[in-house]
Amino acid sequence: MTNAIQVENLTVGYHWENGFSIIIRDLNLSIEEGIIFGIAGESGSGKSTFAQSIYNSLRYPGEIESGRVYFKGNDLLKMSKNELRRIRAVNMTFIPQAAMNALNPVKRIGDQFNDILEAHGKNIVEFQQNIQDVLKMVRLPQEILHNYPHELSGGMRQRTVIAMALVLSPELVILDEPTTGLDVLVEHDILVDLKKIQRKKGFTMIMITHDLSILYEISDQLGMMYAGELTEYGDRESMIKSSAHPYNYLLLKSIPRIGVRKYDGIRLTGNPSNYDENFKGCQFSTRCPYKTFECELTHPELKKVPNENHYYRCLRYPDWVRDEK
Numbered sequence: 008m009t010n011a012i013q014v015e016n017l018t019v020g021y022h023w024e025n026g027f028s029i030i031i032r033d034l035n036l037s038i039e040e041g042i043i044f045g046i047a048g049e050s051g052s053g054k055s056t057f058a059q060s061i062y063n064s065l066r067y068p069g070e071i072e073s074g075r076v077y078f079k080g081n082d083l084l085k086m087s088k089n090e091l092r093r094i095r096a097v098n099m100t101f102i103p104q105a106a107m108n109a110l111n112p113v114k115r116i117g118d119q120f121n122d123i124l125e126a127h128g129k130n131i132v133e134f135q136q137n138i139q140d141v142l143k144m145v146r147l148p149q150e151i152l153h154n155y156p157h158e159l160s161g162g163m164r165q166r167t168v169i170a171m172a173l174v175l176s177p178e179l180v181i182l183d184e185p186t187t188g189l190d191v192l193v194e195h196d197i198l199v200d201l202k203k204i205q206r207k208k209g210f211t212m213i214m215i216t217h218d219l220s221i222l223y224e225i226s227d228q229l230g231m232m233y234a235g236e237l238t239e240y241g242d243r244e245s246m247i248k249s250s251a252h253p254y255n256y257l258l259l260k261s262i263p264r265i266g267v268r269k270y271d272g273i274r275l276t277g278n279p280s281n282y283d284e285n286f287k288g289c290q291f292s293t294r295c296p297y298k299t300f301e302c303e304l305t306h307p308e309l310k311k312v313p314n315e316n317h318y319y320r321c322l323r324y325p326d327w328v329r330d331e332k
């Protein structure tokens with residue numbers, strides 16, 4: 008299996024008046040080509056920082072302290088601005104949070120498509136068919152090319168942004184909360200369509216969202232982020248059937264399901280915290296209902312669930328599962 012992207016020992020933080028705070032510590036992850044990899048976690052866990060870091064688009068006060076991010080064998084973090092410009096949109100693309108609000112308000116959509124093509128030295132006439140194809144894929148009428156962004160609904164603007172990101176057929180698409188601000192049905196439709204497009208085109212998709220239910224619906228593999236660390240990641244089925252980390256388990260339990268009696272077991276309480284450099288134990292232990300004394304002292308190493316493509320950082324697995332029962 009070839010990797011679309013390989014992240015090694017990534018440590019990222021933000022400068023502030025009194026120093027530098029680490030937000031992501033020593034993160035390692037390989038994402039296979041051609042899959043949808045979802046990343047979930049509560050607000051502030053570092054998902055956006057991670058996405059911007061692997062696209063090498065993190066700006067001050069953010070700074071990548073160390074690490075490597077290999078894409079097609081090259082370390083993205085070592086590339087010059089020109090090299091990055093060459094591969095962005097063409098080989099890999101990033102749809103940041105609230106991207107639909109970043110459409111140019113005074114330019115027609117068609118002209119904005121043309122700007123992308125021009126910026127990458129493509130022949131605008133030759134690529135008109137590509138524009139028509141991607142609009143069809145995201146289920147937008149060709150007429151919107153004559154519209155200004157304000158003439159479109161939020162859902163249509165978001166579909167437009169996705170079409171623009173796909174027009175040059177990138178191999179890797181990173182989406183950060185692609186449907187924030189849209190109503191639930193529109194959000195669901197767009198993400199289901201995105202999965203269909205991904206399957207048809209075969210690109211690798213990394214999708215970040217706090218919406219665990221949709222993430223579990225569309226991802227092939229997924230990871231849970233907590234305080235700047237991946238607490239658990241792996242194949243979707245294994246993550247659903249046998250959560251190895253209490254964080255994933257309790258978040259899954261918190262998803263309300265129609266027709267299913269309300270879960271009345273142990274719940275996730277407390278607020279998420281940032282990565283705490285001075286704390287040597289498991290970052291989740293301050294909220295973990297299954298913790299023991301040891302969890303507060305020892306940082307859990309990454310372990311593998313036997314016979315599964317499924318990894319976790321928990322000192323108490325599988326003991327905590329027995330406690331739950």
Ligand SMILES: Nc1ncnc2c1ncn2[C@@H]1O[C@H](COP(=O)(O)OP(=O)(O)OP(=O)(O)O)[C@@H](O)[C@H]1O
Nearest residue numbers: 021030049050051052053054055056057068217281
């Ligand atoms: N521009 C910034 N300056 C200083 N600190 C920042 C900045 N952006 C993020 N942070 C810090 O990094 C932490 C992680 O932020 P990040 O946006 O990566 O989290 P997230 O998981 O994507 O959250 P959300 O789901 O709310 O977007 C924040 O809690 C904050 O402490």
